[in-house]
Every structure is written in C-alpha cells, then in structure tokens.
Amino acid sequence: MKRRTAISAVGALALAGTHRAFAQQPIVIKFSHVVTNDTPKGKGALKFKELAEKYTAGKVRVEVYPNSTLYKDKEEMDALNSGAVQILAPSTAKFRPIGVPEFEALDLPYVFEGDAGYDKVVNGPIGKGLLKRLEAKGITGMAFWDNGFHMVSANTPLLMPADFQGLKIRISGSKIADLYFRALGALPQILAFSEVYQALQTGVVDGCENTPSNYYTQKFFEVQKHITVSNHAHLQYAVITNTKFWMGLPPDIRAQLDKAMTEASEYTNSIAKQENADSLAKIKASGKTTLHYLTPAQVSAWKAAFKPVYKEAEGRVGKQIVDELLTAAGIKI
Ligand code: LMR
16 A cells, blocks of 8 residues: 555656656747848848747747758748648748739839838738738738849840840749740749759759849859849748647747747848848859849840730739739839
8 A cells, every 4th residue: 555655656756747848848930941041031030040039938949941951942831831840931932832922923023113112012001911811821921021132144144135035044933033034035944942053053944033142152153154133023031820830829929929020020121131232242252253234225125025024914913913013113004
C-alpha cells in the first residue's frame, strides 16, 4: 500500500513536469521566402523574427527559411494553405494560383509616379481592397513590403522596343508581365525564382527583369551583359498568413505579433530604396555588366508600346482594379 502510494507520487510529479514542459513549448511560426537574407524582404523577415520573439517574451519562435530553402515559388501557397508554413511574403505576381489575380494589377507598367506614387496606392483604398480580397480564401493580408522598381536585362542592350524582338524573357508568373513583354515583342517564360540564374547562364532564357537587390544577391548580373535601369514596373510583396492559424492564436499573442509585423513592415519599407541603390552600386562596381539608362525618347517609345496592355489587362485581372489603378495614375486608355 505504502509502495503504491510512493509510485503514484512519482508518477504525478513526472506528469506535472511533462505538463510544464508542454506549457512552455513556444508557438513556432515558419516564415518561408525565396530571396536571400541580404535583401529588403530577407531583412524584413529577420526583423519580424526579432520583434515577434521579443514582444511575446519567447512564447513565439519564428523560423525564417530564405532563398527557396523550404519551398519554391508555387509550392509556397500550397504550404500556407495546408498549414506547413504560417507566413509568406510572395510578390504580387504570385497570387493567381490562390484565385486573387487582381494583385497582378500592381505589376502594370508605368502606373506609379515614383516611390511616393507606389506608397499612396498600396497604403490607400486600392492596397486595402486587395488585402481584403484574401479573406474569402482563408488568408489574412498583413502588409505590403516594397522592393522598388524593376530593371531588365539580356546579353544585348535593351533600349528600344525593337531590341526585345524574339527574346525569351523570364517572368515570375504575372499575366501582366506576360502582356507587357509580348507588347515589346519578347517571348515571356515563367520560371521559379530559384531557377533563373541557371536558365540565364545556360541560355534557356535570354533575359529577365528584377530589382537591383535581386540581381545582386542572385548574381544575375554576372550572366547578363547588359542591364537597363528601366524602372518600367514595380516589385512588391504582400505578407500573408493562414487565417485559421492566425485566429487560433491567443489574443494577447496575436496583438504582440501584429505590433511586430507593423514595425517590421515600417522597417522593410524604409530600407528598400537604399538597399536597391547599394546593390546597383555594387553591380556597377563589379564591371561584369553594362548598365543603361533610358533617354526620355526611349521611355516614350516603351510607353507607346505598352499602350494596349492597359486594356488587355482588364481581361486578365478585372476591369475594376485596372480602372482604379489607372485613375490613381492619371492614365487614360
Ligand atoms: C521573382 O520571382 O522574381 C520575385 O518574386 C522574387 C522575390 O520574391 O523578390
């Protein structure tokens, strides 16, 4: 009798220990993305980790998986839906597979009047409306993260629309990028981001578009003889989470994570411009490629070639969102 009591006391103690250990297990958030840590998005993800772990006093652990180490472009959305990851920050070119192609409207050429024009759109009713569209898909839109304007490259100079004729240009999936490269006479090809360097190196594609930070950190500039700093379109991300996961969090933790995301977003958006300027300077200093800047006449020629794209875009992403953006941009079609 005595002995039995002793055993159950030990058992009870062990059980209490297990409970304690269980209660102390942090909530793990996996944040997957496709760029390196040394980019605006990469740094933003690490900033979110730092702040989230600080504000929740370690109750949340954020694991950041950069550079397609966990998932490539398309697999990311499936992983979010299945709960295999909790946070992503895909470019707005990558929302068609989850049924929200309207995000691609932000890829339209020459619709933002510089950085201020971009900020106004994503922080205003258009940006808010886009994030709201995610709700019906079981996804919560948390923020937009900036990565600046695109450049475009090939092994021949790209100065006038005719220079694109017949070139295979890698795009990330946006039907809008598909439209504008076709308008220039190029043949757009969708490839995952992690496959671009090799495709350029081996000639699977002739060229690509991206921002200076992505050209630099993925070494695209080493395998492209000519880069045009064209600023023809903008690269931005929507940071998203799985709504079921998000709403299942204890409210106090959710509030702390919200604060961490707000501050991480401010940080990311504040460094994007300088990060890209630094990357462009490093690309230039490498001497491995020739940088070109368009003259006003060349810009006009690109704009003339892009004219049909705005109307065609209505069939790809919807008339309403195209109208909203063109009105904001003051473009009449
Ligand atoms: C791309 O595929 O080119 C971009 O979406 C990569 C990124 O996330 O910046």
